[in-house]
Amino acid sequence: MSGRFNGKSFVVTGGTRGIGRAIVLGAAADGARVVFCGRGESAPVGAEVEAAVRAAGGQARFVPADVAVEADIERLFDNALGWLDEVHIVVNNAGVTRGSLLVQTALEDWQYVLDVNLRGPFLVCRRAVDDMLSQGSGGRIVNVASFTANGLVGAASYAASKSALLSLTRSVAKEYGRRRIFCNAVVPGFIETDMTTGYRPAARAALAQLSPYGRFGLAEEVAGTVLFLASDEASFVTGDAVYVAGAVRDVPRMMS
Template identity: 40%
Template sequence: MVAALAWGGARVAFTYRSNAAGAQAVAAELPPPAEVVALQGDVGVEADVARIVAAVVARFGGLDILVNNAGITRDALLLRMRPEDWQTVLDTNLTGAVRCCRQALPHLLASKAGRIINIASIAGIVGSAGQVNYSAAKAGLIGLTEVLARELAPSGITVNAVAPGVIDAGIVAGMPEQVRRRLVEVVPMGRMGTAEEVAALVVFLASREAGYITGQTIAVDGGTTTGGLTMPGAQATG
């Protein structure tokens, strides 16, 4: 996503919590004319978010696009979930985005055409058993998207959410092959998505061409959230 935005012409600052070497490697992979900077901080800490936003504005002279992409998982059935695992996921995945919006908004308002893009999940649309904390946080992020879109539309700021489905990246990429096959079975398109496909939508929503799109949650999921039943023999062939 960092690379896609940078090659799309944006000057990009991205955050990391602890993996400095990994963050610097990402930045190093994007030589000039791309302008990319990695900033350490935790979206769970308001002071960190304020410091990061101030650093971005000082370096780039303003802030036009906010992508809320921080997310963690602490999976368990609700009866077995520790209270701290519920709270940590909500604090990072939902309240972290609220903190970032709150700190960024004065600068986005100054731009008069800002963009907020929240990375949600289809878990926030249909739920994911064993991920009640994650699903609740992502559903909340979708609600946040809709409310902020209405509040900020008069100021020319668009707010949208991207809801990835089964994407061959991160945790999913490291899963055993049999688990990966089971995940693909629920995808009508019969394959996993790619990080590049998600990033392409983010770049579009950040562009001028998306200036009349706001308050939307767009799933990148190969049709998973379409629901419905497919009768045997009903699949189209080509």
């Protein structure tokens, strides 16, 4: 399969569903070899994504891994390097939310969200940068943040984790840009994923109308921006955050 990622290799976290799945399929369709992960219980879905990639003529492998567990991240990259030889592009997509108002948020829920959404990307970025430095050829990291970084009623932990992820993105870009390691973020708005399927119909309709498009975005539309940032086309883009939010920059009080 030919494309702009011929000879390139990806590692994608949270690649079994939604935006992550769209990134895996899109990268493989554009010529990349892709290693992607999800938790162990998502192995059957991971196998389905592998099969979909193969059916389209691409190459992808699923590795079960919990991004919040350091040993799992080490195993993920060790497996990836065993197949790929080098890792050129890494996408931090895995994320979770547990919604509740601040005074109703249990400490264990707060910690769980930060472990997955921030500790995970830290562990992935640390290992990815180390491997990219060893390879000597640079690389690209793309972090999937959220416009809820601006604040979200009923999801302080999620909003805080995504805001911190944007700061991590800028720090990695500044620390390692001279070594040709680029780090950027995409900032999705309301996207058709598992996280938004639970909204009440009336809330969905009202939120969709915040955008001039009158709808939620699609996972494939976010994936397209991720792949741009992963490509040589983004040769002067690093430390930046690219919104894929349909002109909606701030989040109103949730009506879900």
